[in-house]
Every structure is written in structure tokens, then in C-alpha cells.
Amino acid sequence: MAVSALFDSMAGSYDESRRRLVPCLEEFYGTAVEVAAPPLRAALAAGRTPEVLDLGAGTGLLSLLVAAAVPGARLTLLDAAPAMLAVAGGQLRARAVAHHTVVADLADPLPPGPYDAVVSALAIHHLDDGGKRDLYRRAHGVLRPGGVFVNAEQVAGPTPELDRRYHEVWLAQVAALGSEPAEIEAARERMSFDRPAPVRAQCGWLREAGFADVDCFFKSWRFAVLGGHRSGGPGDGG
Numbered sequence: 001m002a003v004s005a006l007f008d009s010m011a012g013s014y015d016e017s018r019r020r021l022v023p024c025l026e027e028f029y030g031t032a033v034e035v036a037a038p039p040l041r042a043a044l045a046a047g048r049t050p051e052v053l054d055l056g057a058g059t060g061l062l063s064l065l066v067a068a069a070v071p072g073a074r075l076t077l078l079d080a081a082p083a084m085l086a087v088a089g090g091q092l093r094a095r096a097v098a099h100h101t102v103v104a105d106l107a108d109p110l111p112p113g114p115y116d117a118v119v120s121a122l123a124i125h126h127l128d129d130g131g132k133r134d135l136y137r138r139a140h141g142v143l144r145p146g147g148v149f150v151n152a153e154q155v156a157g158p159t160p161e162l163d164r165r166y167h168e169v170w171l172a173q174v175a176a177l178g179s180e181p182a183e184i185e186a187a188r189e190r191m192s193f194d195r196p197a198p199v200r201a202q203c204g205w206l207r208e209a210g211f212a213d214v215d216c217f218f219k220s221w222r223f224a225v226l227g228g229h230r231s232g233g234p235g236d237g238g
């Protein structure tokens with residue numbers, strides 16, 4: 001089964017399980033929103049509608065948080081799982097957030113934008129390393145100068161021993177948060193599709209793609225928030 005079909009099959013229960021399966025949920029997503037927000041607020045101040053592209057948007061968790069932090073932003077949610085996007089559409093409509101959804105693979109050409117922010121959470125680790133590098137280049141290409149890219153991601157440990165430790169810690173944390181064995185088993189099945197890469201390699205690929213001020217803005221074991229911005233905005237002095 002393709003990974004998007006696995007997510008589609010759990011679209012109705014996905015949001016509810018997140019609090020148990022992502023131990024640092026609020027800081028993790030909250031940091032991604034803080035990284036994404038400045039160019040969106042700058043667009044509003046300039047009298048423009050801020051445009052955001054959410055890659056692997058799923059049920060819209062990150063899109064909803066961005067929309068709440070920057071009212072007036074317009075969201076484009078891209079995902080290969082139509083049932084996940086249908087849940088997202090319902091939640092965004094209920095909050096009167098301007099948006100549209102695109103059923104597509106992350107390997108497909110991106111909607112052209114230009115975007116003030118390209119955001120993503122827990123999706124890009126489904127691509128192999130070549131696919132991640134290529135997507136980082138394409139994300140850079142659809143951003144406006146000064147726009148930001150942020151990826152709240154599941155990463156690999158820098159060594160096999162640390163990677164094993166990340167998994168051990170995650171298992172203990174999700175059990176402490178009340179996740180039942182069946183839920184953990186289903187998550188492990190989805191994780192068999194994961195191809196996470198270490199923070200250091202990914203920051204290198206972001207720089208190689210042309211991003212400036214690349215950083216890891218948050219990290220707690222296997223959960224990390226990485227990003228950078230496209231040069232040439234008003235703050236770059238050019």
C-alpha cells in the first residue's frame with residue numbers, strides 16, 4: 001500500500017492521535033509557525049494577501065496554525081491523499097480561511113506561486129534523499145525573494161546508535177502519553193515508509209538549494225524544525 005493510502009485510511013482519526021504520537025507537538029508546530037510568520041506579516045503590512053504553500057498538508061494541522069497566527073493568509077495545501085485533504089478543507093472552511101487543495105505527489109512540479117512561505121510538517125521524510133534535495137530546490141524556486149521555507153520534520157540520528165536511541169525514547173514518550181499498543185503498531189507500520197535524514201545533511205541541502213540563514217530552530221530527539229529564507233527581500237539590503 002502507498003503511504004498516502006495508509007494516511008487516507010486513517011484520515012478521520014488522524015488529528016486526535018497526534019497529541020499522543022508527537023510528544024513535543026506544541027513547541028514543534030509552534031516553532032514552525034514562528035519561523036514562517038515574519039514574511040507573511042510583511043506581506044499584510046505591504047497590503048498584499050500572504051500566500052502559503054503547505055507540502056504534505058494532510059488534515060491541515062500546520063495550515064490551521066499558520067492561518068490562526070496570521071489571519072488573512074491564503075493557503076495552498078498539497079498532498080497525495082485526497083481523504084486527508086478533504087478533512088483539511090472542512091476544517092479550513094469552518095474557520096473561513098481562504099484556501100485551495102491540490103492532490104499531487106511531492107515529486108510533481110509545484111504550483112508556481114510565488115509564495116511568501118512554503119511550509120511542511122512530517123511529510124518530506126517520505127522522500128528519498130535525492131527527492132528531498134530536489135524538493136528543497138523546487139521550494140526555493142516558488143518562493144518570493146525574502147520568502148521563508150520551514151520543514152517541521154522527523155529526522156534521523158547522526159549515528160546508528162543515536163537513531164536507535166531516538167526510537168527508544170519515542171516509544172517511551174508515546175506510551176507515557178497514553179498511546180495504546182495498536183496505535184503504536186499502526187504508527188510503526190506507517191514509519192516503515194520513512195526515509196528520515198539527519199539535521200546536518202538536510203541543512204546542507206537547504207544551503208545547496210540556495211537558502212540563506214539556514215538553521216535548525218527546534219529539536220527534541222527525532223523531531224526537528226529546519227528552514228531558511230530566499231535572499232533578496234527588503235531586509236537583505238538589496
Ligand SMILES: C[S@@+](CC[C@H](N)C(=O)[O-])C[C@H]1O[C@@H](n2cnc3c(N)ncnc32)[C@H](O)[C@@H]1O
Pocket residue numbers: 003004005007008055056057058059060061062078079080081084104105106107120121122123126127
Ligand atoms: C504524517 S502526515 C503529516 C500531515 C500534516 N503535514 C501534519 O503535520 O499533520 C504525512 C502526509 O504526507 C503525505 N505524503 C507522504 N508522501 C507524499 C508524497 N510523496 N506526495 C504527497 N504527499 C505525501 C501523506 O499523504 C500524509 O498526508
